Amino acid sequence: MRLLKLVPDNTNIGFVRLRVVAFVVTALLTVAAIGATVTRGLNLGVDFVGGLMIEAQFPTAPPLDHMRSTIDRLGVGSSALQQFGDPRTVSIRLPIAEGDPGATNAVVGKVSSALKAQFPGVRFTRTDTVSGKVSGELIRNGVLAVILAVFGIAVFSWFRYEWQFGISTFVAVVHDVVMTIGFFAITRLEFDLNIVAAVLTIIGYSINDKMVIDDRIRENMRKYRQMDMKSLIDLSVNETLPRTVMTSVTVFLALGALLLFGGHVLRGFSAAMLLGVVVGTYSSIYVSSSLLISLGLEPQRFGRKPETARPEAERIGPKA
């Protein structure tokens, strides 16, 4: 049986040669992502801004204008309506009712009975109420988790390898996070707790990807002492290219299934993850690996210490 090979054997693509172009493109995209986030802001879910969210499923797609006017007539505050991919599923966002727990119940009751009267057959599938205090904590914990994850992993690769690896990984992962957030700013998809989980997973995945290439760079640095850094990185990236592509495809397949069949609640998560896989793979090659050259990583310097200990050694095993 002939097996499928997505990447031919012994590729020799000059990734490093294109790095200046890649840096410019990356820089522009990053600025665009930050710009979009700053100017447009994120469509934060009730998890992060507090408020009341009612999800309603209609038998047929409802006219949103009519829905909005029905709700606005109730005097429960200004509503924001949003469709969940499927036009029959609409989320209704309202400000939280101040006062005792009964106040929120009353709002939910008013909205649901008014909608039931206007649109027979509507079902209310989900209600979330998050107070301002809790949403503040959720934001804080989410931001803290992302920062800790990025730093924790950068510190790990710094201890494990050389500082250049720590910095290049750090920069690449920050790039991935910025891109993902920028994506949410541009598409206006709702940014909620699940998306924070997605961002953390992207960080984990992206690091995983970089570790594999970094590991190969280190291995080749030991093997080919005299090779210049550019060719060495090209060689390492090319050698690991089949794996990079294969793994991206398998993860893509799994996430694609999740996006198409996993239901509307997970749609934002799946979209974020899919984007993260693309961005993470790109940044492994173009941001983190290429950055190593600019940071002045050299094979000779790297190997010096064990060299004096065992000058005859051709290959030295892993540090650990």
Next chain:
Amino acid sequence: MLDFPRWKILSITIFLAIGVLLSVPSFIPEAVASRLGLGNLPRINLGLDLSGGSHLMLEADTADLAKQNIERMEEVVRTEMRRGDQKIAIGDISTTGGRLSFFVRDGAQLDAAVERIRTLTQPSGMTGQRDWNVQVVDSTRIVVTPTDAGLSQATNAAMQVATEVVRKRIDEMGTREPNIVRQGEDRILVQVPGLQDPAALKALIGRTAKLEFKLVDLTADPSQVAQGRAPVGSEVVPYLDPREGKSGIAVKRRAMLTGDELVDAKLSYNSQTNEPVVSITFNSEGGRKFARVTQENVGKPFAMILDGKVLSAPNINEPILGGQAQISGRFTTDSANQLAIALRSGKLPVALKVVEERTVGPELGADSIRAGTLASAIATVAVVVFMLVSYGRFGFYANLAVVINVFVILGVMALLNGTLTLPGIAGFVLTIGTAVDANVLINERVREELRRGRVPTQAVEHGYKEASRTIFEANVTHAIAGTIMFVLGSAQVKGFAVVLLIGIATSVFTAVVFTRMLVALWLRRARPTHINI
């Protein structure tokens, strides 16, 4: 590589078999499992987003708690000063500003007063701090302030009681398997699966259920009461039902009896009007007190006050001696029953408010399970086919590892009594995608080694050895991200992180150790001169 000792094969097989077996109970519907006598086997619980239900985060009103704490101290101080032969006269008592302050009338007794109050305080916490600070200000006033340690001790005690009260109330509602846990200093997490209407639940939990019987102050001037002013020793309390009268009613501050002296409360019907009422039974001391007060005040009205609102204010027609009474107040059958439950389970030591609520309807939960299962199945099939066409026999081994891994993850989750949430399913699907990464790494490495001209056995051996290091490094970093998610994440994110972490651990085992065994056994048996990978 080729010598894989029998004990190793055996232990790997047994280990995986146990993992897979542990997942089996979770696939059997709960009802069937208990009929087969397997109800006690560990199984995966479904999160509220899959089973449908309500998640409520309750937070104690700490300001209210601090106020109550000081009022309690005030009572204690008053009693203490009146005690013994040498009574100490105090006045101008104030409980504002988070402290208790009062004036000692006779300056000569100041030291004695301080001494008496000091004996009321107790050491609290590790630091040897006492729960209250006693200070003399302006050489006439004594100021008693709760210390931080004292306050947190009071909060802790109140929260313990509150958690129990909430548990009792929810149990009385007859819902299945509620999960009620304290969270942090001042919060209680309540999760009730399969609940259709959280409104009733919230109404029940949100009620302090502080019941008091107080005499109505007949000396109060109605025009003053209308402006909310009452004579000294009395206070104006609003009606719960505004139809009873807009401005409320003046009652004596001192309660003649409180709900603490109840032993039972249940729904019944008034024999004359047939309207729903709550019948209460006092304990013996409460019964005696009630008998005495009603004997002394025949013909006068008294007020039944719930959580600071007057339910009703009937006249005492005759002394009530049996230790039983009826609470009336325009109830419906439902509201009377709810009040009975609340009274039975005791009053909440502190007011609780809902700071977070998430309710998922059972239909959406069922939809999510269906969608999640479908997505998992399609993801698995897609990955399996892709691996098979890419790596042939080696892909088949990797697939076997992935499928076993799926069951082992479920088994480990069941063993840990874990909860599967919707984000957990996402983690699951993602794990299917990433689990084969280890095999991709190994197989690509084997391909490389073959290209370098190694013979099959050596290429495989090298491939596994070199790739294992990379796999380890990559998974450690992945696990760091997962651990951070687990520690800092909210309930939903945690559900995702658990699956991810378990998946990382088990996938390294199945993808590296298990496939290595399969490959070794094949190489030993077939001794191929060429491998198609």
